Amino acid sequence: MDALSPKKQPIALYPGTFDPVTLGHLDIIRRGARIFDHLIIAVAENPGKSPLFSSEERASMIRHEISRLENPTKSRIEVIIYNSLLMDCVESQGASVILRGLRAVADFEYEYQMAGMNQQINNKIETIFLMADSVLQPVASRLVKEIAFYNGNITPFVPPHVAQKLQEAVTRKKSFQD
Numbered sequence: 001m002d003a004l005s006p007k008k009q010p011i012a013l014y015p016g017t018f019d020p021v022t023l024g025h026l027d028i029i030r031r032g033a034r035i036f037d038h039l040i041i042a043v044a045e046n047p048g049k050s051p052l053f054s055s056e057e058r059a060s061m062i063r064h065e066i067s068r069l070e071n072p073t074k075s076r077i078e079v080i081i082y083n084s085l086l087m088d089c090v091e092s093q094g095a096s097v098i099l100r101g102l103r104a105v106a107d108f109e110y111e112y113q114m115a116g117m118n119q120q121i122n123n124k125i126e127t128i129f130l131m132a133d134s135v136l137q138p139v140a141s142r143l144v145k146e147i148a149f150y151n152g153n154i155t156p157f158v159p160p161h162v163a164q165k166l167q168e169a170v171t172r173k174k175s176f177q178d
């Protein structure tokens with residue numbers, strides 16, 4: 001490459017199920033937007049995971065939290081929904097970086113395997129990991145849903161708007177079970 005030509009800023013894509021978005025995810029989003037000029041949060045439909053919230057609801061909760069951030073961080077972030085192979089989504093969005101969060105040992109094996117397979121599909125796309133914040137390390141959507149289901153306190157793990165949506169969803173789910 002010509003040493004004098006300006007380097008193009010990569011577009012990063014942060015994929016996930018976000019069922020629902022937690023303070024851990026939001027920390028990765030905030031930090032990611034400090035590094036990349038354009039960060040696309042890609043909400044996976046992921047029907048295989050039987051999410052509690054629809055992809056539209058999950059995206060809408062993320063958009064709500066993004067709207068509360070300040071500029072320029074806010075203006076750098078976009079939220080989309082995808083229902084395809086991740087690498088196809090990355091390419092169609094013109095991204096060259098996949099951003100993922102890494103929580104201690106729990107995530108490592110799965111993330112390592114996924115990054116390796118994605119690299120074999122397209123080696124021009126790099127996966128970059130941000131280490132989870134030490135305080136938010138234990139936060140996982142699955143556990144938050146479980147705590148909410150048993151009426152536990154979820155306020156240390158999700159923003160208030162998400163906590164409210166979770167309580168509504170849990171009440172709905174319980175009423176179906178009665």
Ligand code: ADP
Pocket residue numbers: 015016017018019022023024025028099100101102103107131132133136137138139140141
């Ligand atoms: P997926 O189904 O793709 O694993 P998740 O919504 O569970 O979707 O997670 C999306 C990404 O966010 C993953 O890289 C995961 O490791 C990361 N993540 C989840 N919770 C946290 C957290 N508390 N701190 C940092 N990263 C997290």
